[in-house]
Amino acid sequence: MSRKKLKKKGIEAAIRKIFERQPDQKYNAKEVSAILQITDKNMRKLVLSILNDLKSQNYLNEFQKGYFIFNDSYQNNFIGTVDATSRGSAYIIIDELDSDIFVQAHNLENALHGDTVEVEVIKQRKNKTEGRIKKVVNRKTTQFVGTLDVKNKFAFLILDNNKINVDLYIPLEKLKGAKSGEKAIGRITSWPKGVDNPFGEILEVIGMPGNNDAEMLSILFKNEFEIKFPQKVIEEAEKVGMDLDQEEVKNRKDLRNKLTFTIDPFDAKDFDDALSYEVLENGNIEVGIHIADVSHYVRKGTAMDEEAYQRGNSVYLEDRVIPMLPEQLSNMACSLRPNEDKFAFSAMFEMNEQGEIYKEWFGKTVIHSDYRFAYEDAQEVIEGKSDTLKEPILALDQIAKRLRKERLKNGALSIESEEVSFIIDEEGKPTGVAKKITKDANKLIEEFMLLANKRVALFVGKLPGNKGSNSQFIYRCHDKPVIEKLQTFSVFINKFDYDLEFENIDNVAQKINGLLSKIKDTPEYDLIQTMAIRSMSKANYQTNNIGHYGLAFDFYTHFTSPIRRYADLVVHRILLDHLNKKQKNYGNQLNEISEHISNQERKAIEAERESNKFFQAKYLVDKIGEEFEGTVSGLADFGMFVKMNDNHCEGMITIQSLPDDNYYFDNDKFQIIGRQTKYTFNFGDQVKVKIKDVDMLKKQVDLTLIE
Incomplete structure (x- = not known):
């Protein structure tokens, strides 16, 4: 952390103490500076900036122009549930708040996806609240499924759940006979402060990766479904x-x-x-x-x-x-x-x-x-x-x-x-x-x-x-559907030259039904119907x-x-x-x-979706090198998804592998566009692809574009 940031952090802490000691007293920037014995002009500007920041965080109320007072309804700590991302950061879901609190990876401490935690608000902007984990109140689970990587003196259980960004450190004496490469269930035994990985032990071996039983048990366990009934x-x-x-x-x-x-x-x-x-x-x-x-x-x-x-x-x-x-x-x-x-x-x-x-x-x-x-x-x-x-x-x-x-x-x-x-x-x-x-x-x-x-x-x-x-x-x-999602759906179907305007919720069903009836026998019907479902709320x-x-x-x-x-x-x-x-x-x-x-x-x-993805990968693994006609079914900044017309399986073409140009994703236009050629890829485009690779562990199919 820079010296300037350290100085600002120290002054902010001192200002907080002033207002907390005298919660009924109002102060302006000049008075706060005097209490802190700050005379430097630039430092006084910093004090005013901090006071405005604390106001935006709801820590202070502006009593009158330029005068601030402690907000007695201010709450800095909350109890919530960790919703982790695959990138290592997380959002803390708080029942009493309208929006989630974002926590960067380095502020998560030892919290894992699904845990109940106490989170402290550290920054508050107009559209985003950021916090750090103070403590784990309740661990959602201490048992995890993954694949063993056994070294000479220790082992790691590499977890299946991509929302958990740590591996389980397993001492060799706690392997229970499990071998490298096997899928197994492990349990956290301890997680010392300051240590990156939790310590654990193996509870049960469930088989080799790629085996149907092992993969299905893994999916069920990851989604917390019991396989056996209690006696x-x-x-x-x-x-x-x-x-x-x-x-x-x-x-x-x-x-x-x-x-x-x-x-x-x-x-x-x-x-x-x-x-x-x-x-x-x-x-x-x-x-x-x-x-x-x-x-x-x-x-x-x-x-x-x-x-x-x-x-x-x-x-x-x-x-x-x-x-x-x-x-x-x-x-x-x-x-x-x-x-x-x-x-x-x-x-x-x-x-x-x-x-x-x-x-x-x-x-x-x-x-x-x-x-x-x-x-x-x-x-x-x-x-x-x-x-x-x-x-x-x-x-x-x-x-x-x-x-x-x-x-x-x-x-x-x-x-x-x-x-x-x-x-x-x-x-x-x-x-x-x-x-x-x-x-x-x-x-x-x-x-x-x-x-x-x-x-x-x-x-x-x-x-x-x-x-x-x-x-x-x-x-x-x-x-009822959210109008923003319907507008996104409207942009999507426009790529197929269909035009639907959703002025109000009352006629949404009638318009979508009319469109689906009209396009029943077209190649894009399944794709548009899937996107229509995604634009709806969940029951x-x-x-x-x-x-x-x-x-x-x-x-x-x-x-x-x-x-x-x-x-x-x-x-x-x-x-x-x-x-x-x-x-x-x-x-x-x-x-x-x-x-x-x-x-x-x-x-x-x-769990059902993961099961389908596994069997999709298993079905295509011996078809590497084969070519298929397909339909572009998804676009993102990292590439595009293609659903193959004959077998209904889906794979991905990375944006870097697209030939003849340097492509980028335009989020507003819902297109992947070539920087030099201006050639575009849209939802519903008919393409020819080759199966490049199938990753059974990730249940992922990689494609390359032929034409």
Whole structure:
């Protein structure tokens, strides 16, 4: 630090002491200088500059022109959570502040991503507050996954998480037999002050890098998902039998005589929803939406309930599922398997062929699924290629189409997220890429699940007399989009010669739906749809109902998947209390549940994304040197991303490797531009690329431009 900076820092500390000793006294620069015995003209100017800095930091208030007084509401230290960047710096998220506090790498001390810390504000400008870590209040985790690098006298565990910019120092006697190059789980044992790296020990070896099991376990561990169920949870699950309690059957509405069936993916094992269909004597249709009654088996306060809460949801990786509940429940006792009597929580609707509802009923039932359709089977019925349960399938399909049409008319977004998965052989090798195509059979199930979720939210969530929303409930919310993001999306699609102006939020869905319908069969459709999704807010769970923008529902919740989502399990319990006229006050408990399961959902999405990137790299590793047609799918100051048209995999071309010129990224124009040739690369450009390299450790694909 320079002598000038040291001098300024010393004077600032002295000025702070003056105001802290006399917090009710006002001073001007001349008076402060006199107290500090500063007579030099330039130094007095420095005093005035420091006083203005302290005012901008809210440490001082300007009592009147040129006079300053201590701000008694000033707070310099805060408790927050570390959100680290891959560059080594971090932002500290403070609940009570509107903006985060930025901390440079050298001021982080020993704080790691996710830790709860005490941070001290050291600089405050108009748009940025900077601080330094005073202490770690609570370490988020002391266990990490990484790859071992064993030297002659010591070893390092090089951590997978790129938000943690230190490696774990491992003495050789604490390797537990682990070898160099292996992936392992390590634990911090100590971190002496002034030492760059924490000391640790190896807890468990999980395999070699590139091995499917090792990589998937690594992803799950990094995102803090447990792989195994605790013994107590397993013991509770094993006590759940397949036979129904006949005394409980007597307390439920018996619907086993109604035609009931499931429609699911062909490889599904947990069936958490079924539909029943009956034409009534008055000509109306009764549709039953039957949901696995998980709450009957998983009681509040049990080990199974606590474990389900901690997990928050099932995690779907490319080659495996990490269930929220043990298999005895998820695939057996709770699953609405064909030709078995099952307990369900049902939503029954009497409606006409247009989907208009005349009556509704919610309650505990016992059902019997007569038939199991895969989506492909039901689609064949809809397309006239099969007659299996033809009447109910076609009738429900028509109602679903009318429900969807009504949603879109009311302002729902017609966006279908692009899902690409890998075909994996028995040896764990990806042999092909499959793109999910949503057809009428998928939409049939989707619309009836949306209907059940909406009607449950209205039934429980809406206060009598239209006085607002019941705060003792968990809603699935989706906020309106931020206009700045929409303007960025507008600039993006302009590169494809499409012009959308977003003057207000009210017509956003209509305009985006119109654009997507217009470009359905173009090469850029998938890319524009992906960018449309990114321009929207993220859905989450809340007790403060703000509605669901994307679905155009004022009331919406999650009720239909309690086998794989904890939110639905809680909603089942609240709905049952409501039906039984039990008015419970949960206090802040539902807020805590909502925040936790929203966080778990985000982590599951990240784990699923990492899993896809690993199998993408594994699929392309033996295709190095091959050439592919592709579409520019992303631009940044370090290069551009290209999605290959045939296999839907994405790689990156570094900006330095672009031929024939020195290129730069223009953030305002969303272009990469050649300094001499002025040649530009835009989103959606069609290019030809060669796979240059595949880094399995980083799950990264490097491309070079051919033309």
